[in-house]
Amino acid sequence: MTHPAHLHPDRLFPASEPARSVARELYPAVRDLPIVSPHGHTDPAWFAGNARFSTPTALFLTPDHYVLRMLRSRGLSYDALGIPRKDGKSIETDGRAAWRLFASNYHLFAGTPSKTWIDHSLHAVFGITEELSAATADSIYDAIDSQLGTPELLPRAILDRFNVEVITTTEFALDRLPHHHSMEADGYLGRVRTTYRPDDVTNPERAGWIDRIREFAELTGENISTWNGLLNAHRRRREFFRRFGAVATDHGVPTAQTADLAPIEKQALLDRLLTGQYSNEDADLFRAQMMTEMAGLAVEDGLVMQLHAGARRNTDPSLLAERGADLGADIPSRVNYVDGLQPLLARFGNEPNLRLIMFTLDETNYARELAPMAGFWPSLLIGPPWWFHDSPQGIRRYLDQVVETAGFYNLAGFNDDTRALLSIPARHDVWRREVCGFLGRWVGENRLSKSSAEEIARHLSYQAAKDAYRIA
Known part of the structure; x- marks a missing residue:
């Protein structure tokens, strides 16, 4: 049978034998595995309304x-x-x-x-x-x-059709989660879950931050003018999000910087911020300290931390003013995970209940920093290629650079991070094909046995994400 080139059954498989033959043999066993989509940006209204x-x-x-x-x-x-x-x-x-x-x-x-x-x-x-x-x-x-x-x-039928076992949406700290309320009422909650993204109240450089932090206080009933009150407000919201299935938090930050200030320094920083008279350095320090505080809260409640670092967001001010955020004007930047995470890891890195998944748009980090870090710290996992690197070549570069140091079992599997519903099965298919191609090459080079490759392919295609995000 003749297939159009863009639909050929062997698309993305290695060009040479025997790697291609092994990839062909591995792929059918993972092609139809359930999809676990533990981080994404699909609209919860699609699933609540099912229109x-x-x-x-x-x-x-x-x-x-x-x-x-x-x-x-x-x-x-x-x-x-x-x-x-x-x-x-x-x-x-x-x-x-x-x-x-x-x-x-x-x-x-x-x-x-x-x-x-x-x-x-x-x-x-x-x-x-x-x-x-x-x-x-x-x-x-x-x-x-x-x-x-x-x-x-219909949206729910699409989830059925492609065997989507779990899908998570992502909402900000001030979101009342009306669509998740609706899904809870009709028994659909669980398959669709929320994720707690507190950037709207942890990033003082976002427009309107003072108003949002005041709303945060009203919503939680906590006195956020004290550092402990601020943390208690986050505890309340995290508990609320967990009611609606949250297994993770998500943190979109320009750098991986963390901090571990003394209590008196934390309060002085918060005092400056709440007056509205603060510097860019204060905003950076507050974000950095809040990452460490989020790790401490994760130790308490078990929510998995996702750290998405290295994106300069909304770089076109005219587009942002005209239409809003998240319309394509985001650009990768360099990230230093080793120095950035050191304060957080020095305090919490050996805590058994902390799990932090590291994502980067700086591919030079993979072999130099992320793989060695995940290959040592029990609290760290490497997230899959993200955003600009969620591509066939990006997946190949990622696996080539991380596996030899971190192994296969310090990887968080795959998540699709998408706003477009139908791209979810497509992206997972690309990941599964590339995993099979990568493993096929290693089997062909006698670096892995066929039975080990079969086990790893199933793990990376399905179980790794469930394990990483603690989804039962």
Whole structure:
């Protein structure tokens, strides 16, 4: 049978024998394993309401900042793509028109993981084998749209279809979790869980921080003008999030810096912050100290810490002002995990209840820092390739650089970190194919036995994430 190149059964497998043969043998055993998605940004309203997606554009284009940033890089207007504005000015409201613009520029995605994910979704979900283009835009739009209203394409049915065992959303500290309340009421909570992301109250450089920290005090009933009161407020919110299935916290920080100040220094820092008269150095120090405090709270309650360091976020001020955050203007930066985490690890690194998963956008960290750190500290695991490096080549570079020092069992498995629902099975498929390809090469080089490779493939494709995130 002849397959289009982008859908060939051997896509991403090694080009040479015997590695390709071993990869082919390993892959069927992991291809259909349940998906554990322990960190992501899908909209909880999808699962609470379980309503149809309005248009193909709402499914593939609008929520996906990977797609948006590429189109913007070639001068396409977010107005023309239908991305909402804060000022209420008019934007394209015809989903088909935005889709045509996307399709006519789909060639821009050649060589990117976005194309791999979208092609996989079009084929696996909708049975579409044609390449998306200006010529096929309308026929593919109609093929998708005709299926969106069917029961099989409702959000919960998509989770069923792709055997998603657990999926987590990510909410900020001040979120009241209305959609998780709804899912709790109808018995769906557990499959969909929340994650506690306190950046809105731990990062004083976020606009409106003073107002949010006051709201934090009102919401928790704690006196956050004292350091202990501030920590108690976090304890209350963490307990609230745990009620709705949270197994982890998430911390998006520009650096991996942590601190361990004396009590009097912590209170003096907080006093300066609450007056609104503080320096950039004070903001950095507060974030650093709060990372150590979050580790201490994790020792208490067992929530897994996820540290996402090295992203300069929202670097386009005009886009941020015009439309808001998380629309593609984020850029990787260098990270120093060894020095950054030293204060935290000196205090809590040997605590048996601490688990901290390290993510980086600085690939030079893998072999130099993250693998040796995870290969020593019992509290540390290495997160999978993230964001710009969640790609076939990125996964290969990651495995090449971390395994020889950290081994396979100090890795946190895979999480897809996505806002686009249909990319979840696509991303997990890429991970599983790349794992099988990597192990196939090692078996071919007589570095692993076939039976060991089979066990490791199953572990990295499924069990590692459950173990890392303490999901029973």
